[in-house]
Amino acid sequence: MLFPDYIFETSWEVCNKVGGIYTVLSTRAKTLQDRIKDHIIFIGPDCWDDTSSPYFREDKSLFSVWQHTAAAEGLKIKVGRWTIPGEPIAILVDFQSYFQQKDDIYGKLWEYYQVDSLHAYGDYDDSAMFSYATALVVESFYKFYLSEKDKVVFHANEWQTGFAVLELQRRLPQIASIFTTHATCIGRSIAGNNKPLYEYLWAYNGDQMARELNMESKHSIEKQTAHHVDCFTTVSDITAKECQELLDKSVDVILPNGFEDDFVPKGAKFTAKRSAARKKLLSVANALTGSDVADDALIISTSGRYEFRNKGIDVFIEAINRLRFDDRLNKQVVAFIEVPGWLAGPRQDLVERIASGKHFDSPLEMPMLTHWLHNMDNDNVLSMMRSLGMNNAKDDKVKLIFIPCYLTGDDGVLNMSYYDLVIGNDLCVYPSYYEPWGYTPLEAIAFKVPCITTDLAGFGLWANDEKGKDSDIEDGVQVLHRTDYNYSDVADGIKDTIIRYAALPKAAVDKCRSHAVRLSKKALWSKFIKYYEQAYDIALHKAASRTL
Template sequence: MEKKVAEKKKFLVEVAWETCNQVGGIYTVIRTKVPSMVEKWGDDYLLLGPYFPQTAAAEFEALPVTDDSPVGRAILTMRAMGYQVHYGNWLITGKPKIVLFDIASIYDQVDEIKGKIWDNHKISTLGVEELVNQTIALGELIRIFLTQFATENKSKKDIVVHFHEWMASTCLPDLKKDKVKVSTVFTTHATMLGRYLAGNVPNFYDVLDSFNWHKEAVHYGIEAQASFERAAAQKADVLTTVSDITAKECVAFLGRIPELILPNGLNIQRFAAMHEHQNLHSLYKKRISDFVMGHFFQNQAFDLDQTLYLFTSGRFEYSNKGYDITLDALEILNRKMKESGSKKTVIMFFITKQPYHSIDPEVLHSRAVLDEIRENCQAIQKEVGDKLFEAAASSNDLQLPDLNQFVDEYWRLRLRRTVQTWKTNARPKVVTHLLKQEDDIIRNLHRTQLLNNADDKVKVVYHPDFIVSTNPLFGLDYGQFVRGCHLGVFPSYYEPWGYTPLECMARGVPTVTSDLSGFGDYMMQIMRDYEQWGVSVVNRKTQNYQEAAEQLANMLFKFTQQTQRDRITQRNRVESIADTFDWSNLRGYYDTAHELAVLKKRK
């Protein structure tokens, strides 16, 4: 009888530039996935990344290093070699073990490392930007660590190393060349060339097969980045990406078909009571309404109960993120609402990051004066309330007394003067900050004349900074702001995955996406009736720009016609399917990639 061989245990290492270092979307991927990974792997899980003192101070807790484990011995060996290696917990849910490498401790060797990269892999790194030099230095430290770790492991466990993006993967070709005993997975979350070309080449997806990757990389000045990305994709045991859309880019630019698609998820926070997310929506909507009153009511008052808050957000990629088509759709929506005699008002927030000098002092001042008006009203309210109670208790008739007689002349005059100084004939500002220079959003708003005119049914607030809880205009963090809105609008042209619409779903907020975003494409694959669940998908694959803008405008117009009951029902439905994207359900894709990498390595 054949003896069954016991399966060897595995050890998983995940490597990312954004480990304990928030730059963009990959930070969200790694951070939100950690609890699910720790649940599966326990102590056989480790994260690697760069050490930056400022971010580490907030998110990293050092632990003592001992020589009783392969990881500890590898760290101690590197420290003996003169490299600064930090070991501890990442202070997020799950508290995973993490190793951070101080790039400065090897930076004087960068030119020598670059020479070896050219000799071994013919990747040109002459005259590259500082960031590329940093990734090369990090890559060498990771190579040394993994080589030492694999040696210390003595084949006791199958080591799987999962690299995210080219910035963490400059050492992957050397690991392959040196035959280091690790199985490798490489995930590209967005190809370098795809991001550049999509924003500059019309009908990018139609001509995807026609590009010469090296020629285009040289043209855009990203030869080193694209070469590292391609080399990592070619040398990894398993290549993965985040959507079917990006898989096509992998074939065109990286020269390899991905073995697996790894859709992104979130930690979906479930509420014990169904109505709780509705209560939070009302609470945070009230905070947004406070801003809207301060920003608009000094010139234009409208019914807040008939006002809808829409938003879009993300990095400033005007065409890729769909800001262009959103603005043009808003112009059409404004016209449709006027023609239909709609009683609704739409406030559209653009939340992105652009260079600015400061928050506009006039915007801050308006908000501050509104706060003073509120304080005056609260003082009058208390005074009237106390005196009304006394009058009612002592009165012999049942008539309501004249409330004006209960207000002191001081408060009456103070309130009148405060309101008078606040009111203005000036049109409400479109931009909340003083931008360093005019950009495409501003130019589009001037072209379409969506400038917060009194008769506009669609008003625009352009906030060129990400929203954090210390923001004096809203006093909300981003997640709270999302909950307070009615609809998220993300009709992206280039979006390998798309966390922004997923973040809406996780908070029970309906969303608009596109079939050129990985998220939108995935929704269309897994749900036929996705529209019933609060997800609208703009067709950007087969429609031209103007047709897609018209379709988006019609979606938004239809949304404005919903009743409050309709919107509550829709939010409940969105919230109820959010579990689909919880990491506990999506981790299985990663598990498959890691199993496949080990199997391929054994062959």
């Protein structure tokens, strides 16, 4: 198998923590850095102007001679290290100057590849200009340091970087290209617009749906990149089906998302962190609701992007509401929704209560919310809770609390990072309707927290494959069957699983937790990197045949 001498990998999320692709790249980086040292180079957007990025450390001594040459060519770049395990080289690209050439760039994309940019709006232009600039940076570096004797792969992630693949293929056809779509534009949009995706997937025409959903330009670049790239990839079997139906292109390789577990504490440190997380979460519950919450209360959470239907936030709320009325539940439950909303700021009344260290027997106003929002009246989570009468009454054995902020350790209320909090959970629930992979359940089980997910998530399908059957909570992951129409069944499935888990004796719970972490070990990058090796091989052979 061919393996590259150099890999250039680009994404809007290189040194820019905005979503799950950041986790994919930043956790995989060390595996590649260990293998080819500084011959893996990540390229991301310079979103920071004159301020310093918390994820990037500039080093002007790296490729210093080329940096001067690139500057003379009009390229505005910063070269340094991505401050993640492995500390790979990263190049941040300032793309603002290319907006004045936008019409000409779009014209050539249409001329060479029939990419339709006429209906562009929103983030399309930023992505296109960044991607175009990225192609110029790689071309400059290649011509300065490399030659056709070097096996070079350019790996683009998501539609935002498809322009770079196409531009490079035209300029330097000897560079092998890989394109990974982590979720198709049209699939996500169909699901997000409350249309049934799966039952009718075979009948949808991607181009037609792009026109209907006003996604023509994003769909066009994604589709044309998929068709022209040397190796087209995605992250799961379920998204591969989307690609086949909506992009009219089958994938060459599936690249499941692995991770590294070096962020999981061990031994006594694990125990201490779990205890601290539980103490914090239960103190927030008491301070908000004024209820007596037992130390052995079952702590449950869901988290992720605020995609109310796609991430299953709606069905999670429904399940927790039904749990309130089920007499079989033998424990108190405190459930958290950890999803960033339109944040106005921390609640000072809550902050003062927590700081006092006292125990409270009366609730605060709106005892289901840790931070104020700008859109209190029309927030989806609060609206659904109001419609169901979920107000965390004192006699409710089930409480539901919305934490509408990024858990980075400085939110003003909990002041603990997401990883430092998730360790305190007893169960995590991710009942996704649309989820190409799903990092949150994988992270949960790495912290020995069993989770509930669905077979519409790539991770859920993988867990079933690993078990050779439908995975149950006793296996560490409960995978519920989900369709376009069985919302109520999924809500009952979540409720019943929580009740069953709450009734398990300690020895059985310990076994569930052990099975969870054991499953997570099968998703380490050391296990999954082989799929990338296949993709590199396919791309390099294809590029070699193109340049003969």
